[in-house]
Amino acid sequence: MARGHSKTVTYAVVGSGVVGTRVVQHLTSLGLAPALYSHKQRTELLSKSVVVLACARPHAQLATMLIDEGVSVVSVSDNVSDIMDLLALHDRAVAHNARLVPGAACVPGMSGLLVSHVAKAFDVMDEVHVAVHGTGGPSCAREHHDSLSGRAFGWHDGEWIERPSGSGRELCWFPDPIDAKDCYRYASAEPMLLQRIAPSLQRITARVSATRRDRLTAHLPMLSPPHAEGGVGGLRVEARGSRNGVRHNEIVGMAEKVASVAAAVAAHTALRVGDCAPGVHVLGEATLPNADILTAVLASGLTLHQFVGHE
Amino acid sequence: MKFIRRVIFAASVAGIIAGILRVRGKGGVPPQQGGWREVTPKQ
Numbered sequence: 001m002a003r004g005h006s007k008t009v010t011y012a013v014v015g016s017g018v019v020g021t022r023v024v025q026h027l028t029s030l031g032l033a034p035a036l037y038s039h040k041q042r043t044e045l046l047s048k049s050v051v052v053l054a055c056a057r058p059h060a061q062l063a064t065m066l067i068d069e070g071v072s073v074v075s076v077s078d079n080v081s082d083i084m085d086l087l088a089l090h091d092r093a094v095a096h097n098a099r100l101v102p103g104a105a106c107v108p109g110m111s112g113l114l115v116s117h118v119a120k121a122f123d124v125m126d127e128v129h130v131a132v133h134g135t136g137g138p139s140c141a142r143e144h145h146d147s148l149s150g151r152a153f154g155w156h157d158g159e160w161i162e163r164p165s166g167s168g169r170e171l172c173w174f175p176d177p178i179d180a181k182d183c184y185r186y187a188s189a190e191p192m193l194l195q196r197i198a199p200s201l202q203r204i205t206a207r208v209s210a211t212r213r214d215r216l217t218a219h220l221p222m223l224s225p226p227h228a229e230g231g232v233g234g235l236r237v238e239a240r241g242s243r244n245g246v247r248h249n250e251i252v253g254m255a256e257k258v259a260s261v262a263a264a265v266a267a268h269t270a271l272r273v274g275d276c277a278p279g280v281h282v283l284g285e286a287t288l289p290n291a292d293i294l295t296a297v298l299a300s301g302l303t304l305h306q307f308v309g310h311e
Numbered sequence: 312m313k314f315i316r317r318v319i320f321a322a323s324v325a326g327i328i329a330g331i332l333r334v335r336g337k338g339g340v341p342p343q344q345g346g347w348r349e350v351t352p353k354q
Contacts, residue, residue, distance in 0.1 A: 175347040176347065212334065252350070253347065298351065303349055304349065304350050304351070305347040305348060305349055305350065306347065306348055306350045307345060307346070307347050308345050308346065308347075308348055309344045309345010309346060
């Protein structure tokens with residue numbers, strides 16, 4: 001059954017954690033009345049037009065059920081396997097006239113919007129390097145912990161490379177007050193999503209900040225329960241390419257709470273998901289109104305920074 | 312034998328101190344030139 005994206009669009013948010021409650025706040029501040037549900041209240045979700053999945057992963061099974069009923073879905077899951085499962089739902093979404101946007105959080109999500117934004121400064125953009133510092137709520141913290149074990153993917157000169165998570169130390173500078181953090185490769189779907197956004201890219205890396213303790217205990221269960229929310233986090237997107245025949249760099253970043261970024265991105269993506277054709281879309285892809293979403297996210301109180309100078 | 316024990320003791324102390332410094336040391340960061348400025352999407 002097709003869900004029209006007109007005046008009768010109804011929204012629901014699944015998950016009452018830091019991200020879910022903030023998505024509700026965003027939508028409420030715009031005069032909408034989103035309903036907040038738990039992931040067990042599946043039947044109630046079927047009557048909605050757009051559902052934001054901000055609950056603990058995995059999201060693929062619930063998203064499949066919703067798409068089969070023509071409900072559009074925005075997912076904040078950043079788990080590699082979950083995102084790959086969501087990406088595989090394209091044909092299903094098209095068949096049921098639904099839209100699905102996976103990875104609509106901070107990284108991935110905001111990073112894709114920033115890549116789309118900085119791409120305009122290049123004639124040819126051939127490298128993107130993303131780094132993130134901090135976590136949102138407890139689920140994000142667990143994902144951060146798990147992602148430092150296992151395998152990390154990168155795109156290098158036209159082919160995928162696989163390296164151990166926790167390897168590839170690089171000092172990355174974030175906007176104040178975060179400054180410089182040691183960042184490492186980690187299990188993330190970000191390189192796959194960025195390669196989809198910009199197939200011309202030759203090199204793509206994704207790193208996350210980690211302490212020595214994080215890396216040493218990555219293969220163990222979390223030794224202490226995560227905090228309700230992390231502190232100020234950071235996002236850095238560095239793009240390299242050429243402009244007017246000369247090599248050029250663009251570095252943009254944010255220093256905000258990760259959950260706040262994720263919630264703003266998810267909320268404003270949900271508002272605009274009806275602007276695209278049925279199917280799976282990734283933030284930063286040309287099929288989404290990325291500039292509008294980015295403008296709306298920044299207008300909600302988040303600040304974008306640009307690095308000027310040399311590192 | 313006494314000499315060997317002294318060598319082992321000295322090496323152990325040095326290793327413990329090095330380990331503490333490695334784990335607890337703050338190190339430093341290389342300098343950068345430039346800084347961050349706030350931008351709007353239109354910039």
